[in-house]
Amino acid sequence: MAGSQWKKILAAGLCGLMAAGVLAGCGGGSGSGSSSSGGKMKVGIVQIVQHPALDESNKGFVDALNEAGLKDKVEIDEQNAQGDQSNLKAIANRYVSGNYKLIGAISTPAAQAMANATDKIPIICTAISDFENAKLMKSEKAPDSNVTGTNDRGPVDKQVKLIKEIQPNVKKIGIxxxxxxxxxxxxxxxxxxxxxxxxxDVVELTVNSVxxxxQVAEGFLGGKVDAIYVPTDNIIASSIPTLxxxxxxEKIPVYGAEVGHVKNGVLASESISFYDIGHRAGQMAAEILKGNKTVKDFPVEGADKTKLYINKSEMETLGIQIPKEVLDRAEMI
Structure with a gap:
């Protein structure tokens, strides 16, 4: 009798183990990396370095996901590469090996690193000047891979017009x-x-690091330029106070490609909103995560409006007279 009871106990134990194994197998199938342990979709967001423009794009991206009702459905893993290409590669490998559902890439280097790591996971990018020149796609009008997003092309024509309005006699602009x-x-x-x-005339100077x-910027001194223009360059954006x-x-007016430059000290900018382009990229990402659309449904988009910003303190430092019609349409910072 005792032996029979032990056989029954052992049989029950084996059945329990088998049931647990089945349940574990089912759990592994649903949580194979695209979802976190809480059942949320895993989304990676990576930016090359921390500075105001990219931070604004990041905020816009996340806000758009939340506004789309995904706050409780996604687990966001935000990473900053601190300007290091090897960090970008490590972050990309982590996202790919973790089978993330979608990647948000902020800046050209970040987008290129992610695209080199995977052609399967949707990559929604922002703060990129030119997707075609960055070799992310053949045509911004028709994305042909797993990459799309929003560009940060500022109105260079308006920037030059602004410089001419403030400095009518400008002959040489440094970049x-x-x-x-x-x-x-x-x-x-x-x-x-x-x-x-x-x-x-445009005087070009280039740098390799912050x-x-x-030293390089000192090449503009000695009357070599009448003004300096700063593009949306990650190294220069991190070094505005130095510039x-x-x-x-020599009281050379400096103009920026975006409002973050003005906030950090340059004189003026006819700027797009990096928050807006990040937000639009986040809206694209939300539609893809919901399964409503795919990457190829979204041509690359740009900003649809700009705004003039002027740094009041720098204007006083330069002792420069800005025309009233320019001041009237500007937001002072």
Whole structure:
């Protein structure tokens, strides 16, 4: 009798183990990486470095996901590469091996690293000047892979017009940027294209790291330029105070491609909103996460409006007289 009872107990134990195994197998299938342990979809958001413009794009992206009703349905893993390409590669590998549902890439280097790591996971990008030149797609009008998003192309024509309004006699405009950033190279090209018909020469200086900015920027001194233009370059954006310290020695007006530059000290900018382009990219991501659309349903979009910003403190430092019609349409910072 005792032996029979032990057999029954052992049989019950084996059945329990088998049931547990079945349940574990089912659990593994539903949580294979695209979802967190709480059943949420895993979304990675990576930016190359921390500075105001990219931070605003990031905020806009996350806000859009939340507004779309996904706050409790996604687990967001935000990463900052601190300007290091090896960090970008490690982050990309982590997202891919974790089978993330979608990746948000903020800046050209971040987008390129993610695209090199996967052609399967949807990658929604923002703060990129030119998707085609960055080799992320053949045509921004018709995405042909797992990548799309929003560009940050500012109105270079309006920037040049603004410089002419403030400095009617401008003859030479300097531009400083990292030549390894394709978006910066594109912006330098657009600046030259817009200056040439006006008889304005463009003086180009390039840097490789933040440590180069002060020494290289000193190449603008000695009357070599009448004004300096700063593109949406990640290295320069992180070094605005350094650049301004050099430019202010000879009271050279510095103009930025976006409002973050003005907040950090440059004189003026006809700026797009990085929050807005990040928000639009987040809306695209939300539609894809919901299963309503795919990457190829979204052509690359740009900002649909700009706003003029002027730094009051820098205007006083330069002792420059800005025309009333310019001041009337500007927001002072």
């Amino acid at each position: 400083i940027y990292n030549s390894s950033e394709i978006n910066s190279v594109v912006q330098a090209k657009h600046l030259k294209e817009n200056c040439q018909p006006l008889g304005i 440590n180069d900015v002060q 301004m310290a050099v430019a202010n020695r």
